[in-house]
Amino acid sequence: MSESHFTHSQDQLKQLARDVLQYARQAGGSDAAVEISEGSGLSVSVRKGKIETIEQNKDKGIGVTVFVGKKRGNASTSDFSTASLKATVEAAYNIARFTAEDDCAGLADEDMLEKNPQDLQLFYPWPISTEEAVELARRAEQAAFDVDPRISNSEGSGVHVQQSHFVSANSRGFIGGYPYSRHTLSATPIAGKGAHMQRDDWYSSVRDPKKMASPEAIGRYAAERALARLHARQMATRTCPVLFEAPLAAGLLGAFVQATSGGALYRKSSFLLDSLGKSIFPSHVHVVEDPHVIGAIGSAPFDEEGVRTARRDVVKDGVLQGYFLSTYSARKLGMKTTGNAGGSHNLSLTSSLTRPEDDFAGMLKKMGTGLLVTELMGQGTNYVTGDYSRGASGFWVENGVIQYPVEEITIAGNMKEMFQQIAGVGTDVLVRGTKQTGSILIEKMVVAGN
Template sequence: MKERILAEKKELEKIAEMAVDFARKEGADESVIVLNKSTGLDVSCRHGELENIDFNKSRSLSVSVLKNQQRGQARTADLSEDAIRETVRAALSIAGTTMPDPSAGLPDKDEFATEAVDFDLLHPEEPDPDACIREAVRLEGLAMSRDPRITDSRGASVSNHYGMSVMLNSAGFMCSEANSYFTKGVSVMADDSTGRQSGGSGTSAVDSRLLYSDERMAREAVTEAIESINPRRIPTGSYPVIFRYDAAPEIISPAIGAIFGMNQYYKNWFLQDCRGSQVFPEWLTMSSDPHVKGHISAQYCDGEGVATRKCDLFKNGVAVDYLHSCVSARKMGEKTNGHAGGALGIMTLKDERGRKNSFKDLLSYMDRGLVVVSTMGQGINIMNGDLSFGVTGFWVENGLIQYPVSGITIAGNLKSMYLGIRGVADDADERLRLRTGSVLIDRMTVAGE
């Protein structure tokens, strides 16, 4: 099967070469061709019965051309020669209607990745509907039978996908990759005096053998639901707040958005001109690694073909550099650093003080306050950093979790929250691209009763 997929990818490479050649003949100064093809099976079950099954095959070709510094783009799902020619002509026609952009264009030739790297992302399996249905039913059954307080199911799902992508530009640079992708998930519910509480768990990997076990996912889903039973309200006040590992990315990711080159250029982010400035405490470092073997986010080149690299985004709390594509770099009079598409790979927040804090350690440091496990609503103003969320979580007294809470709102400002981080635990979830442990913030406004 793997050989068949690689042969299909070779065919896409030939199509890309044909498209680039035709764009050149039609008068394009530069062109980029991107081809994607994927095949997948998605199955969901509820109450032990098949709820949905979706077998899908998709393919697409994107043509981006530049002529007289004017950019045009067009897409098609038809990979016949005639359809590709029409798509190239459409892109050139669109380019003729756009404003010239001196910043547009391909990277310099010495900026392209010089060597392709195999990150071991292709472990395909023939999609088997009957096997996927059995897996989903078994996973749901394990979760439903684990605790008598679990009263209903929101279902279980299993997915099996594989695909390939090819990027070729008129400078002769080609990035050609293939990968597989598997997922599983389950969600259950428990009744209480306020209604119903839900809990879920999921796992994904490029190799099905690396998926979490059904037993682990069932345990996680049931634990989350049971721990949320009979939530209470808490008094309005100002308290220390811990964002648990699964909620922490919600408040940390805006800092990454702030260092995108285009956001800095357009001056539309709350951390404006932050390069070289103290954003986090001096003991915190955040790094980006796009070269993690076996992880779906691994890539040796960015969306423009520029070589990627491991790097620090924030070093000792200071913003190291902006994440540039060719366009954002040229607009700001700088050089691209391989970040077309933003921060790439796995991002990790680390405590550099040489000590490890567990989640229980953070509870002890906090003594009395709120643990946030989920947020509701789009509560961040990216222009000024103001934050206001509805949240669920747990109330803590004497360093111990006392009871679940809901129906409350927290408010603060990300600038002061970042500098007010007092600790980061070592409980980061390896399933997330942004890997940060639970984060303790010294004080936030909490609206409750």
């Protein structure tokens, strides 16, 4: 795995980390942790064939945490010189000295740390020039325009390339790091004219550029989505089944993670308080976390605190098996960290009811008559009560067949009830960040229209 893309090698970052830990000991810290990162990237965007932006970034940084007993201080710098590192450590130490004690503060227990991290192959550099990136973006946008004359405008198409590496270490013997990459190609066409315009988008985001969808496929599909939304209608208020398209279904999975995360739980700001061991989904629903999928966006051999990660059943037969905890939140709850400092890893939601025929068309048939949601607006989720209300647009479906697009509606329910009313999960599986699921069918929700 080449390190020639970076100014510093992994060995050099590790030596800097060891130096920082030594400075922390010399300053009087009882414990310390450090993370050092370096990366570079390229972003280009075009609109109607013309270059809108070209941005190149090159950054580096060191974050230091020093503990004085149960007191904690943080400081950071982008200067890797010895004088700067010592000054940063000193600043973190002085902050810790004057901070209130916190019984839950401190590094992860040594037996939880990953001492032999495996290589999950997360680094796929993309040696693409600015000219080549611009050409890819143009091809995606032009493919959208070529679909239909009604594609009248564009919010642009873009390419984003990022490659970075890091090392984290602490005074309990953990040191580890690796290079990683993430590359994205997107298109956002506009269909129609005047007061009857609709926009939609599509993108492909991968670690390995060889696995990226072609610019023509992205532009074409984005255009088809925008065209399908033309002549959208309003609809009367009703209660009906709702099918969340796979990209939005991943958002439901994200809401589940938020509600079962340590921070929300110890602050008692979650509608899933005290749910461990209880049925929160129907018995056919399962949620698995697998941090060790080779090359996946959500993979990591250890979390942000150096705690080893492991595959686990988060929900089995509808029953919640575990939370998402960092060392701090676990201690606040009187529990053990789950290796989720920094978030979830490769989370997939599946249903034992899913059959091969339950693709997107199959899920429409399963719903029968109801609402297909393809876009959500606003942040209408109350994580304390579970109340859910979002602006939406999509399509009205009758007898499993899309009838017409709808807009200016609101869908409402309660997350606790929505989770319990999952009637099916499609085979139209899509990965969005660290979440993976097919479309999700909810038995009933309130759809507020005119």
